[in-house]
Each structure stands twice: as structure tokens, then as C-alpha cells.
Amino acid sequence: MTKQHRITLLPGDGIGPEIIAVAVEVLDAIASKHDLKFTFTEALIGGAAIDETGEPLPEETLTACRHSDAVLLAAIGGYKWDNLPRQQRPETGLLAMRAGLGLFANLRPATVLPQLIDASSLKPEVVEGVDIMVVRELTGGIYFGQPKGIFETETGEQRGVNTMAYSVSEIDRIAKVGFETAQKRSGKLCSVDKANVLDVSQLWRDRLTIMAQDYPDVELSHLYVDNAAMQLVRAPKQFDTIVTGNLFGDILSDAAAMLTGSIGMLPSASLGSAGTPGVYEPVHGSAPDIAGQDKANPLAQVLSAAMMLRYGLNEPDAAREIELAVHQVLDRGYRTGDIMSPGMKAVGCKEMGEVLLKLID
Ligand code: IPM
Ligand code: MG
Numbered sequence: 001m002t003k004q005h006r007i008t009l010l011p012g013d014g015i016g017p018e019i020i021a022v023a024v025e026v027l028d029a030i031a032s033k034h035d036l037k038f039t040f041t042e043a044l045i046g047g048a049a050i051d052e053t054g055e056p057l058p059e060e061t062l063t064a065c066r067h068s069d070a071v072l073l074a075a076i077g078g079y080k081w082d083n084l085p086r087q088q089r090p091e092t093g094l095l096a097m098r099a100g101l102g103l104f105a106n107l108r109p110a111t112v113l114p115q116l117i118d119a120s121s122l123k124p125e126v127v128e129g130v131d132i133m134v135v136r137e138l139t140g141g142i143y144f145g146q147p148k149g150i151f152e153t154e155t156g157e158q159r160g161v162n163t164m165a166y167s168v169s170e171i172d173r174i175a176k177v178g179f180e181t182a183q184k185r186s187g188k189l190c191s192v193d194k195a196n197v198l199d200v201s202q203l204w205r206d207r208l209t210i211m212a213q214d215y216p217d218v219e220l221s222h223l224y225v226d227n228a229a230m231q232l233v234r235a236p237k238q239f240d241t242i243v244t245g246n247l248f249g250d251i252l253s254d255a256a257a258m259l260t261g262s263i264g265m266l267p268s269a270s271l272g273s274a275g276t277p278g279v280y281e282p283v284h285g286s287a288p289d290i291a292g293q294d295k296a297n298p299l300a301q302v303l304s305a306a307m308m309l310r311y312g313l314n315e316p317d318a319a320r321e322i323e324l325a326v327h328q329v330l331d332r333g334y335r336t337g338d339i340m341s342p343g344m345k346a347v348g349c350k351e352m353g354e355v356l357l358k359l360i361d
Contacts, residue, residue: 002036007315008068008277013090014286015296015349017072022298022353023072023305029360034318035222044250045097046076046090046286056093062100070312071101071279071304075286098359099139102272103279104170105250105333106136106176107311110256110266115330117260119339130241132256135173135181136249138270140166141200143246149207156299161348164200166245171207178243179215179272180209185240190221192228192244192252198232204245232256257283264297264338267304269311280308290337294348299326302356325359 009024011017042060050056065071065210071361076090086092095101112120112130120127145163153159171185175191176219182189191208193201205222210219223231225248231238232255244252257263282300290296304324309319334355335344347355 001013001077002035002037002207004039005070005310005315006039006068008061008064008318009040009042009117010045010071010073011042012045012074012076012286014075014288014291015047015237016046016076016286018292018294018349019282019296019298019301020072020074021087022349023301024177025353026302026325026356026360027305030318030322033321033360034315036315038327045073045093047078047081049093050081050084050088050090054088056088056090057096057100065097065101065196065277065279068277069102069252070277070308070331072301072308073279074296074301075280076283077286078288078291080288081196088360097279099144101270101279102139102276103270104139104273105174105271106134106171107177107181107254107269107271107285107307108134108136108249108256108266109268109357110134110253110260112328113241113330114338115327116261116265118341120259121261122236126279127259127261130236130259132138132236132259133181133241134249134253135174135241135243136258137170138249139165139246141246148176164198164245165358166204168207169202172211173273175211175243177207178218178241179211179218181243182218182241183215187217188219188221190223190228190239190242192242192248194222194225194248196224197224200256201245206236206346207244217236228252232259248269253258253283257340262297262329262338264300264336265303266300268269269304269307271311278312280306280312293300294350296336296340296348296349298352299329299336321360325356328359329355334343 043064110132142164145165195201195205263284270277304318306322309315
């Protein structure tokens with residue numbers, strides 16, 4: 001029997017519409033081979049939503065997401081909306097979606113593919129074989145803590161305030177994702193914090209240490225975030241799974257991403273509690289400088305669709321087939337500008353999609 005999956009598509013801004021179009025074609029091709037049926041509903045987010053409705057995350061979009069089995073997001077943001085008040089910025093829509101769907105766990109894999117090893121700015125021997133999973137807490141910490149805002153003090157001076165706070169339940173639920181992710185990988189979990197300075201981090205470290213007793217098969221270590229940043233570029237192969245808070249995870253996942261050579265290759269998954277739809281999106285942004293020019297690399301978006309099949313729709317075979325096709329296009333030397341190296345075949349976004357489709361058929 002044909003299995004049906006309802007997917008909300010959020011193309012967003014910049015290169016978003018171009019790359020998501022490739023992912024949709026790939027999903028359709030996969031569907032016919034695996035006896036699946038995807039029903040796509042497109043909705044507005046980010047700058048596109050601001051232009052159309054005045055707000056970055058219209059209620060309609062959140063409702064569409066809630067009524068689907070998974071959400072495939074491209075990217076949001078652009079110069080045009082950078083100077084709006086915070087409530088009307090594209091990024092605020094993204095944060096509201098994370099909060100609204102309860103997506104507390106963000107999985108960001110950083111895998112160095114042998115075909116792209118020369119695209120890394122680090123020496124090949126340092127990055128060869130790197131395979132890291134960053135588990136980032138996504139709905140708490142300094143991104144959401146209260147009080148926040150720009151206030152006026154008694155002397156009339158302005159003072160900007162954000163609050164980094166985590167409750168035990170927030171720490172425990174992301175720690176659980178960290179331990180379980182490590183269990184499925186090599187069994188090594190590194191928790192990153194700033195417990196030498198921050199109380200919120202001390203609680204984080206204490207909880208991780210207590211929870212480790214329930215996971216005797218996982219080897220837990222702790223690093224301060226400054227040291228972790230250094231170790232990531234010094235000797236990244238020491239890491240397998242990293243679990244950390246929202247802000248540290250934001251920063252470290254970009255650093256981990258760049259080990260692989262191009263942020264244009266990396267997918268991510270944002271997950272909530274069981275039964276709620278996850279959001280799958282590339283780690284990179286909307287790249288407004290190359291939007292509409294057929295220059296974007298669609299592979300992170302395509303790999304995000306594969307992650308969606310694996311983590312959100314329980315279709316691991318279909319996911320594997322997409323990942324295989326991506327490896328094959330690279331093996332055959334096709335490269336978009338961001339991963340181009342001498343001797344390879346330069347292609348645009350559309351052509352990269354066409355080559356993928358041929359390989360899947
Ligand atoms: C990310 C981005 C977002 C974040 C921005 C766009 C709000 O940098 O997904 O990593 O800081 O979380
Ligand atoms: Mg970021």
C-alpha cells in the first residue's frame with residue numbers, strides 16, 4: 001500500500017525557493033520508487049511572510065506545520081529586512097516556529113566527505129574522517145530567557161539585557177537526546193558548557209553527570225566552550241557527539257560545519273517531543289548575494305530531505321537512497337561554486353538537481 005506523508009514546505013527567502021525546488025523533485029522521484037506519496041503544502045515564513053502579511057511567522061504557517069508529518073524549511077532572512085524592529089525580523093519568525101512547535105533538540109551533523117576533503121581550510125590529515133554530531137538545545141537558554149530587552153536605567157542610560165537560564169527539566173530532556181544519540185553512534189558524548197564561570201552551566205554539568213549513571217555504555221566528558229572551540233579546529237577527530245546549550249551550539253555548529261569545507265553541504269533536524277512534526281533545514285542561510293542566479297548548492301537542502309525521511313517519517317531506505325545519490329554526484333565530479341576545485345565540473349543549482357534525478361532513476 002502506498003504510504004502517505006504530509007509535508008509543509010517553507011521556501012523562505014534568498015536562495016530558499018531554488019534549493020527547495022530541487023529537494024521537492026528529488027522527493028517526488030524517490031516517492032515513485034518506494035511506493036510513497038508526499039502531499040506538499042507551501043507556507044510563508046521570514047521576509048517573504050513579512051512582505052505578504054506584515055509578520056515573519058503568520059498563524060496560518062504554524063497551523064500548517066502542526067497539521068503535517070514533517071516540515072522542510074529552506075532559509076530565511078536578507079538585507080531588506082535587517083533594519084526592521086526585532087519583532088518583525090525574519091529571524092524572529094524562525095525562533096517563534098522553534099518555540100511554537102516545541103523543537104528543543106537540534107541535530108547538526110558535520111561529516112567530512114572524502115570527495116570534498118580539499119574544500120576544507122584545514123589540512124586534510126586533520127579533517128579526514130571527521131564525523132561529528134552537534135546536539136544543540138534550541139528553545140531555551142539565552143535566546144529565550146527573561147528578562148530580555150533594552151531598558152533605561154535610573155540615570156537615563158540604555159542597558160541591554162538577556163538572561164541565560166536552564167531549568168533541570170530543560171537540561172534533562174536535551175541531555176537524554178545527547179546520550180541516546182551517542183549510544184547510536186560511537187558511544188562518546190562531550191558536554192560543552194562554561195561551568196567555570198556561569199551558574200547556569202554548573203547546573204548543566206551537574207545534571208549531565210547525574211544522568212550519565214543511566215547510560216553506562218556512554219563515555220561522558222565535559223569541556224568549557226572556549227576550549228571546545230579550540231579543540232574543534234585543533235583536533236576535531238576527538239569528537240563524536242557534542243551536547244550543548246542554545247548559544248554555544250549556535251557558534252560551535254558553525255565551526256564544526258566549516259571543518260567539512262562548505263556549509264553548503266550540511267543538513268539539520270529540529271525535533272520536539274514524540275508525535276510533533278520536526279523541522280528539517282540546511283545549516284546555511286539564505287545567501288541573498290547569490291539568490292536567483294542559479295548558483296546555490298542544493299545539496300544541504302536535499303540532505304535535509306533525507307534527514308526528514310529518516311528521523312521524521314521513518315523511511316530509512318528512501319533516506320539512504322538520497323544520500324547515496326548525493327555521494328555519487330560528488331564522485332562524478334559535479335560541483336557548485338562553493339565546493340568547486342580544479343578539474344571538477346562546474347554546475348548550477350538546477351543542473352545539480354538534474355544530475356541527482358538521473359542517478360535516482
Ligand atoms: C541558526 C541561525 C539562527 C540561530 C538565527 C538565524 C536566528 O544562526 O539556526 O543557527 O541563531 O539559531
Ligand atoms: Mg547559527
